[in-house]
Amino acid sequence: METNIISELNKHLQKESCIIYRLPRDGKLMFCSIKRSIEVTHKDFDHYLDLQGFFLFPFDTTSEKAWWFETNVNQFEPENKSFPKLTAVQNETVICGNTFETYTQQFKKMAKALEEETVQKVILSRRIQVEQNLIPHLAKIYLNLCRTASNAFVYLLNTPQTGIWIGASPEILLDKTDxxxxxxxxxxxxxxxxxxMDKWGGKEQEEQQMVSNYIDELLTRSKINNYKKIGPSVVKAGNVTHLKTLYSFPYSNIENKTGEFxxxxxxxxxxxxxxxxKAMQLIRDTESHKREYYGGFLGPVNRDGLHLFxxxxxxxxxxxHSTIFAGGGLTRRSVLQEEWDETILKSHMMLSAIEQSLQQSQA
Ligand SMILES: C=C(O[C@H]1C=CC=C(C(=O)O)[C@@H]1O)C(=O)O
Structure with missing residues (x-):
């Protein structure tokens, strides 16, 4: 059965452009062919909400383009949904990326801005490079991600405008269902x-609280008073856990102004x-790479719903080669070595999926 999915995935990947995705906790793989690619902005976002397509926005809209892809979607439901566990990464020698020295300099620059209270929190990201052509292994890497990250939105996107991206996101940006x-x-x-929960330190609780405060303020500013808030609770995302607070409110609050929101x-x-x-400027001035679509958002849309991650x-x-992106939130309480280790930890799910697929190809 697995060979079947892999040959379906490979067939789909032969196309000049395509998107494959699986929603969290869903057994179905969605295969999308791209009919049209249209450059969009937040301003014309709502125009596409009744059409079938897929959004892709970059982290920084001043440096990269945002897209809406009109899609034809076919569903594929694998029979075997009980995926085995992945082995840990064994061969770390294939990887390289920002050196610890570069990361240290960037960390120090951000730590100074935190110390001077220019910012209260800022995310420092880095790239980890795998010096190998992984394109022949993408179908297997994708399936391996589906196995480990059952709570995640797992996608593979290939378009001439963006290049090939693959990921397993545990973070909803905005979901509209019913x-x-x-x-x-x-x-x-x-x-x-x-x-x-009781093992979580003050630094982690504080950095998650800052995200919650930001959402609370936005909802209040947008006069959305009828929202529900659940959490924080601990959620699993592959080999790591995070603190999560869930917000929900009626769609009528942002109808016709979803893009603006x-x-x-x-x-x-x-x-x-x-x-x-200020944090955005500090990131632009400090990181030596462009984040491109890392840290942006993406996901499918049609008349029945919008699922952005x-x-x-x-x-x-x-x-x-392939470039894995991983970042972490810095506050005044951040410790250099711990933040560096966290980026390694966050990259392990992808590295394990790669490692496993290379082993599968050799077997
Ligand atoms: C920026 C990333 O994660 C974010 C989401 C969850 C936890 C995070 C953290 O603990 O720093 C980050 O804010 C990343 O995975 O690259």
């Missing part, structure tokens, strides 16, 4: 094995920082 809108405040990271919501302090503009735990790939 006239209810959901968003989340997700932040703070720990290994899966120490996931009980999203423009204010994204990027939250889970990906940018607090205050937003923040593009984290993702990788961009081409025939020469």
């Amino acid at each position: 006239d209810t809108v959901t968003t989340v405040s997700l932040a703070g990271t720990r290994r899966v094995y120490d996931s009980e 999203i423009e204010q919501l994204h990027p939250t302090p889970a990906l940018c920082g607090e205050p937003k503009e 923040v593009n984290i735990r993702c990788m961009k790939t081409n025939q020469k």
